Amino acid sequence: QVQLQESGPGLVKPSQTLSLTCTVSGGSISSGDYYWNWIRQHPGKGLEWIGYFHNSGSTYTPSLKTRVTISLLTSKNQVSLKLSSVTAADTAVYYCARGIYDSSGFYQDYWGQGTLVTVST
Amino acid sequence: QSVLTQPPSVSGAPGQRVTISCTGSSSNIGAGYDVHWYQQLPGTAPKLLIFGNTNRPSGVPDRFSGSKSGTSASLAISGLQAEDEADYYCQSYDSSLSHVFGTGTKVTVL
DSSP states (O other): OOEEEEESOSEEOTTSOEEEEEEEESSOGGGSSSEEEEEEEOTTSOEEEEEEEETTEEEEOTTTTTTEEEEEEGGGTEEEEEEOSOOGGGOEEEEEEEEEEETTEEEEEEEOOOEEEEEOO | OOSSBOOSEEEEOTTOOEEEEEEOOTTTGGGTOOOEEEEEOTTSOOEEEEBTTTBOOTTOOTTEEEEEETTEEEEEEOSOOGGGOEEEEEEEEETTTEEEEOOOEEEEEO
């Protein structure tokens, strides 16, 4: 059974870089079969797809692409998210999720429980 | 605001059938991109409910069904149960915005 667990600072100062990791168990992230996503949810709001990492390359949502980097730490079986120059608008619950790209399209089948990051002084 | 529009809320009595629409455009659903649905119970992470417009992952009750036509998709819940009270999100691909989620719908069981 695949499990994902997000971790990182719950409080980040404005203009700094938000850094989160997602530890994956029950499967290797380096197999190349899956797309490793980050998705966020502002308090009381809907879901926003941030981007993914795959062996074929990374893809990010246009509104964040200048500030975001998603990468793999294969030795630790972790997925990393870095979001630079954060503001209060980046306060959200951040989820990591495993993605599948097949004949049924692109979707996320396993999700972490999410971690709340607050941007504040 | 998302390019995939859902009604903010729907409600129904136990046992009833409710449907949630996901309205897009010619740059996403209407372009032929698949639609997926997620259920988010209060205080929990989203869970995949329907993938590829109509397919249910293992373990999802057949009370949940999906469909797609033109620039819209729908999620139907038949035999509504108290445990179905949650937020529901559609997801698809937009040629300008990449992967996008719908605005979300809160289902209330009366």
